[in-house]
Each structure stands twice: as C-alpha cells, then as structure tokens.
Amino acid sequence: MDVDYKALKNGGFMRQKQKDRFSLRLKVVGGNLTAKQLMVIATAAENYGAGHVHLTSRQGVEIPFVKLEDVENVKAFLASGGVSTGVCGARVRTVTACQGSDICPSGCVDALSLAQDISQRYFGRTLPHKFKFGVTGCLNNCLKAEENDLGVKGGYLIDWDSSDCFFCGVCVKACRVGALSRGQRQIYLDRQKCVNCGRCVKACPTNSWRGRPGYLVSFGGSFGNRIAQGRPIFAITEDREAVLKAADAALDFFTAHGQAGERFRTTIDRVGWEPLTKAVEAALAN
Amino acid sequence: MPTDLEPVATVDITDCVCPMTFVKIKVAMDELAGGAILAVRLNDGEPVQNLPRSLKDEGHKVLRLLDNQDGTYGLLVKKSEEA
C-alpha cells in the first residue's frame, strides 16, 4: 500500500525519523485546553503514543510515536473527547494568544476570543505557504505579535481631559517614548510618537487620561529561516471587525500574488508594500 | 485641586535601586496615618517612570511631581485612607 505522507502531514501527522511513526499535532487555539481535553490527550499518549506529549513553540501539543496503523483510531478516540487534530503544510496554522483582558491585569483586549474568531474563520485555509496568526493582549507583547505573518496587539487610543488635571506631571514622566510634554497648565501629546501603551492612563492620579482599547495589526512577520519583523499598515483601530477585514485582504493578497513555497513577507517584498497597503485600505473602507 | 500639600514625613530613595525603592516607601507609609502626605525624593529614569504608578496601584493618591532640576524629583503622595 502506498502511504500518502503528504496528506497525513496536512492533517497533522508529522512523519518521524522512525519508520511509520508520526508525531500527531493537535488543534489548540490560544494555548487553551480544558482539563477534560488534557485527560483525553494523556490517555491517547498512553495508548497510541510513547506515553508523553511535546509542547511546541507555538502553544501546540503533539503526541509523538503514533503508529501508521493507528492513524484513524487515534483520531476517532481524540474526537470522542472533544480534541481535533491540527494541520501542517501550506495553510493557516495554530492561532496563538495570551490570556488577554479576561485574565491578565495588564490586558487591554480580549486576545483569546479574538484568536478563537480568527481560528474559526481561517484555520487550515490553504495558501502558498504556511501562515501564522498571533494575538497579544497589550504592549507587553508576551505573544510577540510582530513575529507572525499577521499579528494583533492590544493598545490604547488616548485622550486628555483637562478638567480634573492638576498638572502634576506624572504622565509626562510615565511615558517612555517622550510623547508627552508639559506647558503652562497644558499637557501636549505628540501623536506621532505615541505608541498607545496606556502608561499615562494608568499613572494619572485624576483619570484625566482616558484610554479606549484598540487593536494594532502588523503584517509580514516571520521568525524561522528568515527573521523579519511585522510592520503596521494602518493606525490603531477600535473596530474589531476591521481586524478581520484586514486579515481577509491580507490572505486574499497572499493567495493572488504568492508563489508556492514563499512566505508572506517574501511575497510582500517582491510585489511591494504599496499594493498590499492599497488592498488592506480598500477592505477597511468597505 | 489639593489644598494642603504639607508633607508629614520625607523619604529619600535616590540611594537605592528597585525593588528596595518601593520597600523603603512602604515602610515610611506604614508609619503614617491614612490621608497623611509623604514626600519622596527619587531619581530620574525608571523610578520616576514607575513609582507614581505603583503607588497609585496601591491605592495612594499622587499629588505632585516636582522637578528638582538636579536629576532628582520630589513626589508628594497622600496615603490611602483605608490603609
């Protein structure tokens, strides 16, 4: 019998060095698994693997040493416990996320639920090469947004209200990028310098700075053979829907212009940032 | 606008580094009654960027930040009434 290793790999069964043994990649979104799923995974590792799991660098779980003849059985067993197999190859991969504003005291946006929406919408979609999404809840950037093909980071859109300000100057000092300065009974904000971190909001004793949660999106990051930092195309947005529209445009751009086996960043460099920017802006204007 | 800004105690943390800066302020705070004002002398850089915020997170009220023009700052903090 001919074994279609490629099909197996696409379905998350990664060929090992050892003959007819596979490291089975599972579907995880934003690094969250229920206790029940973990128990099912543990049993699967005992019964079909070598009794251990491997945690990947992108919040994934793999069960190594699954035998070729057990491929269907292990899938069925995992499915019965609410665990799906993952994907590999040229498609949208695991969407990573931190715990975000639901759990983390620093959290600005709900990274996990956005990652779930992104995964729901794109997970497994075939593209010229692999494509990684990552969502991080604030500028502390624990999930390293800019190393993803498309990264999302929480930040604050800030506004100053002079009525309660008593010009203590704390915000000016709390800002690490020098975006704020103090005048005579006036605080000046240089929006060009502002990185939307929200430190001024948190430091102000009179709540004179208001911060509204927003999303900072970066494009074209990669952290593998080639290391490139993702870059923004548009300014911080409060609109969650805009993030998905921008992602739609980015994936369509990649599908239309990407050559097989080339990462998103390579496509952007070859075709140009200008057409990508235009495509994303057009999608946002809709 | 706070009216009475007379500190009842002063603590100088320009000679220590994080996390001792915060410990020293905490010790000084513990000796004060709720609502009393503490004056803190602190360095430019990390201390002035982070301490006002940490004190606010602890429930105290930052009243003033004064630039001493010598690389140090004076911070006036009103102790939380609950503490």
Ligand code: SF4
């Ligand atoms: S990125 Fe921000 S919200 Fe997410 S875990 Fe780190 S500190 Fe918390």
Ligand code: SF4
């Ligand atoms: S920290 Fe708040 S009160 Fe103090 S100067 Fe800035 S805006 Fe005004």
Ligand code: SF4
């Ligand atoms: S949000 Fe951050 S960068 Fe922008 S002014 Fe406030 S402290 Fe500075």
